[in-house]
Amino acid sequence: MPIVVPVNQGIDEALTSAIELAQRQDHKLIALLHRPLHEYDQDFVDQEIDALTDQLDAADIAFSIEVRVGEKDLATHISELVTKEKADLVVVSLARKPVNGKLLLGSQIQKLLVECPCSVLVVREKVNV
Template sequence: MTVLLSYTPSPQGEAAIPAAIREAQLRDVPLVVVNVLRGGALVENTASTEQDLAAVIEAAEQAGVPATAFQIEEADVVSGVLEAVQKFDAQLLVIGLRRRSPVGKLLMGSIAQRLLLEAPCAVLTVKPAV
């Protein structure tokens, strides 16, 4: 079993890192970090560099949590994350969420909403600090 962090190099992704590490510590399981590239688009703003992923792994290992990171090419981000949840037997999926305006609070991002509804495990959502 693992904790799986769906990571993007963004304020939301960065906010999710400490929460994912803490949950892996509490559950005494490894952390798996995945970054999904939509159709392999390396120029997309969700693509992590090797340095981004290495920094997440280093933070986890400094906290005593074994961690690995993967980039996945998938046409649909949600499908890629859900496949990783199954593959790595995740008991918890950790994702970052954007803060919303009053109008935006009526709608949740489609990726986050689909993950919350379709994930076969618990999902922890984390917002960045204001």
């Protein structure tokens, strides 16, 4: 069963964890690049796809990259992709540092936890001290 991971610019803990899970369980990884319409730049997205392709090729896993552009929120795009691909797991990351020592879930993660039709693994970004 596929693993879905939304990908932000650069390497993050969610992508690293999703790659490790895909390698261990021999599952396909589906990377989701989501851009609101007002932030969409085809050249930049092409560069992101190329860099992500190189990284996933090096991980030696089955993968695909999905690009979603539009005003739908990220949680909705993820849930739709999970349903379409019959994914088994979504891996997302939390902010690097909690505000005032309290862990506050972002609204998109909270929505995803409620609406997503599969399990959601939330990993914490590493804090560099």
